[in-house]
Amino acid sequence: MESKFHAFMFPWFAFGHMIPFLHLANKLAEKGHRVTFLVPKKAQKQLEPHNLFPESIVFHPLTVPHVNGLPVGAETTSDVPISMDNFLSEAFDLTHDQVEAAVRALKPDLIFFDFAHWIAKLAKEHMFKSVSYMIVSATAVSQLHPPGSSLGVLPPGYPSSKVVFRENDAHAVLTDSIYYERLYHQLTTSLKSCDAIALKTCKEMEGKFCDYISRQYNKKVLLTGPMLPEPDTSKPLEERWSHFLSKFPPGSVVFCALGSQIVLEKDQFQELCLGMEMTGLPFLLAVKSPRGLSTVQEALPEGFEERVKDRGVVWGEWVQQPLILSHPSVGCFVNHCGPGTLWEGLMSDCQIVLLPFLSDQVLFTRLMTEEFQVSVEVSREKTGWFSKESLRDAIKSVMDKDNDLGKLVRSNHTKLKEVLxxxxxFDGYVDNFVEVLADLINVKT
Incomplete structure (x- = not known):
């Protein structure tokens, strides 16, 4: 009889991390295993709808300690600008005693973690296994570099690839350089000290990078596949979007979404709006309000709403992204190349335009645009910012059926989607992953 295990999950306090961890928890629970999910108190309510097995996946709320510099009540990256992630990281590490108390009381067989570099030591002390689960691309994990080192210089043995930073990626690097030193320490310590490394990818996409990581850290690397959530067929697309999208011909609408963490300055937000307008195509732009403003409406360019009223919508709240991507009228997906979002784009029939902001997104964008050639990247100025013209040109290149680049990426995307x-x-990846985990737990140390 197959033995069942009890797993803890302790992701970084960002919904872009917690939700993918919960997708993995659902897969484990589906196979009969138990999961205790360590989560900030306020975040639990937002995560509960994603818990498909509440009888097997139990949330264990944590109190996020206050540290100087962190706004009162802040618990996740959604509560603070990226410049304050350092303070949230301090608070995250201060949950150590709460996590250890949960370990003593509930006695897990293994724990999945990412940024909590001290977890592996805790696991060894309490005689259970630790798995460093990286939800960013293997491409990004393979090019972790010491703070201050030269970007784009590949280490010996690095897989042959065009995946490097360029000069005009300055903004993406600077955006997260504020807390990069701490992050580098957390991640490399985690990868060196854990019992196994797990990556949210598949060998068909990033096999050579996974092999490199295994050699680099001398660790077994387990692949979960992309861990796409099961489509929720119980909830149809909201009427407002169904009505709007159905007004347009098949494959004509541009859908743009930049994820939960990207907050633009007002001038860049306006460039984004104007670039969408300049395409002349119908569009749905779902993006957070610009920094310092409470709604998207107050930041719109002058006269913008009147000019695009019949063909364009700017929306500052959550949307049903997978359902929008599957709507027949949507033909182009502009996104930030976050790992979960990019996978959704790859499994859709939409043309893909990438506008990365953080360094891991830049690296994955390079893989998609230059190696697999399934997407087009929005070019940037030397300052690192994009212009409305560069956004327009990227979208037009893939939406123009006679454009050679558009034909190439459409053909390559179709072929890759068939493979994936x-x-x-994907089910085979999950089955093998769970089987290897069971073996890992049973290994006597």
Whole structure:
């Protein structure tokens, strides 16, 4: 009889991390295993709808300690600008005693973690296994570099690739250089000290990078596949979006979404709006309000709403992204190349335009645009900012059926989607992943 295990999950306090961890928890619970999910108190309510097995996945709320510099009540990256992530990281580390108390009381067999570099030591002390689960691309993990080192210089043995930073990626690097030193320490310590490394990818996409990581850290690397959530067929697309999208011909609408963490300055937000307008195509732009403003409406360019009223919508709240991508009228997906979002784009029929902001997004963008050639990247100025013209040109290049670049990425995307959509491919990754985990737990140390 197959033995069942009890797993703890302790992701970084960002919804872009907690939700993918919960997708993995759902897969484990589906196979009969138990999960205790360590989560900030306020975040629990937002995560509960994603818990498909509440009888097997139990949330264990944590109190986020206050540290100087962190706004009162802040618990996740959604509560603070990226410049304050250092303070949230301090608070995150101060949950150590709460996590250890939960370990003593509930006695897990293994724990999945990412930024909590001290977890592996805790696991060894209490005689259970630790798995460093990286939800960013293997491409990004493979090029972790010491703070201050030269970007783009590949280490010996690095897989042959065009995946490097360029001069005009300055903004992406600077954006997260504020807390990069701490992050580098957390991640490399985690990868060196854990019992196994797990990556949210598949060998068909990033096999050479996964092999490199295994050699670099001398660790077994387990692949979960992309861990796409099961489509929620119980909730149809909201009427407002169904009505809006259905007004337009098949494949004509541009959908742009930049994830939960990207907050633009007002001038860049306006460039984004104007670039969408300049395409002349119908569009739905779902993006957070610019920094310092409470709504998207107060930041719109002058006269913008009147000019695009019949073909364009700017929305500052959550939308049903997978359902929008599957709508027949949507033909182009502009996104930030976050790992979960990019996978959703790859499994859709939409043309893909990438506008990365953080360094891991830049690296994955390089892989998609230059190696697989399934997408087009929005070019940037030397300052690192993009212009409305560069956004327009990227979108037009893939939406123009006679454009050679558009034909190329459309053909390559179709071929890659066929490979990734092979029957049983993703389920096979999950089955093998769970089997190896069970072996890992049973290994006597």
């Amino acid at each position: 959509g092979s029957p049983g491919l």
